[in-house]
Amino acid sequence: MRTVKSPISTVVRPLPQTIALADKGIAADRFAALLAGEALWLNTARARPVVAGDMIGDGATSGSRDRIDIPVAGRLEAGVAGKSVTARFELSGHLADAALVGHDGAMDDPGLYDVAQWRGRPKLVWPEGRTCALWVAPNLETYEIDPPAHPRRKSWARPHPDVVGYAHRDYANRVGHMRMADVMSEFGFPGSVSLSVALCQHHPAIVADAAARGWEFFSHGIYNTRYAYDMDPDQERAIIRDSIDTVEAATGQRIRGWLAPALTHTVNTLDLIAEAGLDYTCDLYHDDQPTLAKTKHGAITAIPYSLEVNDHYGFFIYNMSPREYADTLIRQYERLAREGEASGTVMCIPLHSYLIGQPHRIGPFRDVLRHIANDGRAWVAKAGEIVDAYRAQVPGAGVSA
Numbered sequence: 287m288r289t290v291k292s293p294i295s296t297v298v299r300p301l302p303q304t305i306a307l308a309d310k311g312i313a314a315d316r317f318a319a320l321l322a323g324e325a326l327w328l329n330t331a332r333a334r335p336v337v338a339g340d341m342i343g344d345g346a347t348s349g350s351r352d353r354i355d356i357p358v359a360g361r362l363e364a365g366v367a368g369k370s371v372t373a374r375f376e377l378s379g380h381l382a383d384a385a386l387v388g389h390d391g392a393m394d395d396p397g398l399y400d401v402a403q404w405r406g407r408p409k410l411v412w413p414e415g416r417t418c419a420l421w422v423a424p425n426l427e428t429y430e431i432d433p434p435a436h437p438r439r440k441s442w443a444r445p446h447p448d449v450v451g452y453a454h455r456d457y458a459n460r461v462g463h464m465r466m467a468d469v470m471s472e473f474g475f476p477g478s479v480s481l482s483v484a485l486c487q488h489h490p491a492i493v494a495d496a497a498a499r500g501w502e503f504f505s506h507g508i509y510n511t512r513y514a515y516d517m518d519p520d521q522e523r524a525i526i527r528d529s530i531d532t533v534e535a536a537t538g539q540r541i542r543g544w545l546a547p548a549l550t551h552t553v554n555t556l557d558l559i560a561e562a563g564l565d566y567t568c569d570l571y572h573d574d575q576p577t578l579a580k581t582k583h584g585a586i587t588a589i590p591y592s593l594e595v596n597d598h599y600g601f602f603i604y605n606m607s608p609r610e611y612a613d614t615l616i617r618q619y620e621r622l623a624r625e626g627e628a629s630g631t632v633m634c635i636p637l638h639s640y641l642i643g644q645p646h647r648i649g650p651f652r653d654v655l656r657h658i659a660n661d662g663r664a665w666v667a668k669a670g671e672i673v674d675a676y677r678a679q680v681p682g683a684g685v686s687a
Contacts, residue, residue: 398556398570399579399588410575410630410679416665417626418619419672420658422475423545423568423591423636424466425506426492427482429455433511439550441511455640459489462643467499469648473655477501478669480545480568480636483529484508486536497537502668504568505529507547514550522552526562542566542670545591557582566673574622574631576676587673589632594618596636601647612650616657623663632672633664 412419432447442448470477479496481503486493496503507514508525517525526544533541544559545568556567560581567579568591578585593599595618600611615635622631642651658664667675 397580399572399577402577404574404629407575407629408680409628410676412626412630412665412675414665417630417663418623418665419630419632419675420619420664420666421478421589421632421634421669421672422470423480423634423669424463424470424477424496424501425480425482425636425638426463426485426496427455427458427480427506427510427638428485428488429482430509430511433509436513436515438515439513439548455638458638458640458643459485459492462639462641463492463495464643465645465648466637466639466643466651467495469652469655471499472652473659475655475659475666476668478543479503480506481533482506482508482510482547483532486532490536493536497539502670503533503537503539504541504543504545504566504669505533506545510548513548514546514552514555517552519552519554519558522554522558523562526558526564530562542673543568543589545569556580556586560584560586566669568634568669574625574633575629576632576673576680578680587676589669589673589676590634592634592636595634597641598636598638601641608647608650611647612654615651615654619654619658619661619664623661626663 429452430441431449431452433441435441435446442451444451467477476499477496479501481493483505493503505526508528514522514525525547529544530541533539542564543566544555544564546555549569551569555569556579559567560583564586566587566589568589570577570579570588571591571593573588574590576590577588579588595615597611600606600614606614619633622633625631642648659666
């Protein structure tokens, strides 16, 4: 077995004999190698041939003291543009599956999006001078009581079949959805639905209700007990295609967005949703404004979703009471609405109706919606509307073939 070594970490796994690597712009003053699927991104400061047993490090790179073994013959081509390097690296033979780090011990930036601090960006303006674009993301999900086992993650905490876990979540589709949706409609909050698309077959009445309310749909995978880890590109393509076709058949809508099933991904996910024509992702939790996410098929929009004010985190992770969760939502909104005076912000309220739709929780949540509706600073919108408003103001903020 051949390996690529770092003074900090080496992970070894056999790979296909030939690896052809895509182009990528990276900072010239750092050295790192990151193997993502079948793409090795190599950061170096000069173009030169690489031979078996060669070392890339010290004088061969700019600003790095790391030394990386290159165990097989290959070829490196790099063109320097300003402070960036665009590199293409080809190797023959087996090499290690490596995630190699820079000299400070930190994982190198994977290049999903540009680094851009909030202050100093071009100002975003929302309709009617509102300062915070607010969207509600009900997760309409379906689970399997005894799903196929995945070697990297258990579907249920208990041994299968997990009647308790399954039945608790199915409360959403029997009671919780209608209670949650009625409160949202009362105050004029449309939903942007994170949909387990198998719900279209298992509980079509729930999907029909959301569609009748004028809600938007995007995919959250097929079942929330099926994980994307280790899928090859064709398997993941099939799930994306299934999502597009199933939702369109059930609602007449063609989905535009993606939230990975159970928040599980592969290194190909963003590229594949862009390839399929989707133009926004909810899978980056890195900002309070929409941003551009880079893919092989052009930039798509990353719309702010949330883990911090997600009711799952509020009730399951942070152990909040209903009033504490409601207070958290109001404090989140107040801060973002105030900061949005300088440049428009986005707040997402992700919900699961088996949680927020419980009788003892719905009252405080209703108070939150009333507070926001009466405040006057929120542009209450659907995800696609926010994406479109952002794209109209930011050049290149959409898929390009």
